Amino acid sequence: MDNNSKFIDIQNAEMVFNTKQGRFHALRDINLTVRKGEFVTLIGHSGCGKSTLLNLIAGLLRASDGALLCANREIAGPAPERAVVFQNHSLLPWLTCYENVHLAVERVFGSTESKTKLKERTLAALALVGLSHAEQKRPNEISGGMKQRVGIARALSMEPKVLLMDEPFGALDALTRAHLQDELLKIVAKTHSTVVMVTHDVDEAVLLSDRIVMMTNGPAATIGDIVNVRLDRPRDRVALAHDALYIEYRSAVLEFLYHRQAHPVKEAA
Numbered sequence: 001m002d003n004n005s006k007f008i009d010i011q012n013a014e015m016v017f018n019t020k021q022g023r024f025h026a027l028r029d030i031n032l033t034v035r036k037g038e039f040v041t042l043i044g045h046s047g048c049g050k051s052t053l054l055n056l057i058a059g060l061l062r063a064s065d066g067a068l069l070c071a072n073r074e075i076a077g078p079a080p081e082r083a084v085v086f087q088n089h090s091l092l093p094w095l096t097c098y099e100n101v102h103l104a105v106e107r108v109f110g111s112t113e114s115k116t117k118l119k120e121r122t123l124a125a126l127a128l129v130g131l132s133h134a135e136q137k138r139p140n141e142i143s144g145g146m147k148q149r150v151g152i153a154r155a156l157s158m159e160p161k162v163l164l165m166d167e168p169f170g171a172l173d174a175l176t177r178a179h180l181q182d183e184l185l186k187i188v189a190k191t192h193s194t195v196v197m198v199t200h201d202v203d204e205a206v207l208l209s210d211r212i213v214m215m216t217n218g219p220a221a222t223i224g225d226i227v228n229v230r231l232d233r234p235r236d237r238v239a240l241a242h243d244a245l246y247i248e249y250r251s252a253v254l255e256f257l258y259h260r261q262a263h264p265v266k267e268a269a
């Protein structure tokens with residue numbers, strides 16, 4: 001069997017939260033496999049369970065039922081092989097960019113590698129996200145986009161098997177966001193990382209993904225449909241804006257979100 005085709009393997013996963021109001025069935029019957037080197041996005045309306053699914057893969061939550069495997073091993077808790085980038089970068093404010101990344105490098109490789117090698121790894125990760133010039137700055141001295149790049153550098157410095165991203169660009173303005181999406185595409189082309197990313201943004205999903213996993217509304221949300229994005233790489237956002245296939249994929253996701261899964265909560269006019 002080709003293990004790389006089921007690098008992440010989720011079988012019949014269920015997630016039930018025990019709350020003060022009783023049991024809340026968040027996810028039902030989740031079946032998903034992710035190939036090695038694949039870029040998968042999770043999209044769906046607010047509250048459908050995207051972060052919950054990502055946290056199950058991260059090992060930050062345990063499924064109530066079903067099986068979750070990464071590289072043929074059960075996901076039993078968080079581990080550096082599954083690095084997470086959150087929306088709010090979560091950098092330690094009293095440490096420089098270098099030190100924030102070095103901390104992660106030391107945790108993963110500190111017991112087996114020399115100090116020189118750890119330093120090399122830290123500098124390489126910062127260079128990968130184009131932040132060599134800012135290594136001695138603290139988080140309050142850099143922009144939101146730069147902070148998010150440090151978060152990505154920190155995650156990549158651990159050489160994870162899987163990069164998990166929970167709306168990593170959600171808090172950024174549109175231009176910074178576009179710039180970081182382009183950078184992420186280049187980084188992933190270089191590192192061949194396997195990525196699972198939560199997003200609300202249809203264009204982001206089509207631009208970045210090999211597959212877009214579209215989730216139904218909760219409670220008891222599940223995977224409603226999957227779009228296979230067969231656009232050549234490298235991808236150019238400006239050229240794609242006029243690409244018939246790109247427009248078709250975009251329409252398929254919009255159709256799913258706004259017709260097939262029209263949000264049940266009425267927004268105020």
Ligand SMILES: Nc1ncnc2c1ncn2[C@@H]1O[C@H](COP(=O)(O)OP(=O)(O)OP(=O)(O)O)[C@@H](O)[C@H]1O
Binds near residue numbers: 049
């Ligand atoms: N620890 C928890 N305890 C109880 N309920 C929870 C818990 N975490 C999430 N939920 C519920 O599970 C559902 C899915 O939440 P989740 O955060 O995964 O959604 P989401 O799709 O990521 O939402 P958003 O797009 O708004 O971030 C929601 O109804 C949420 O209230």
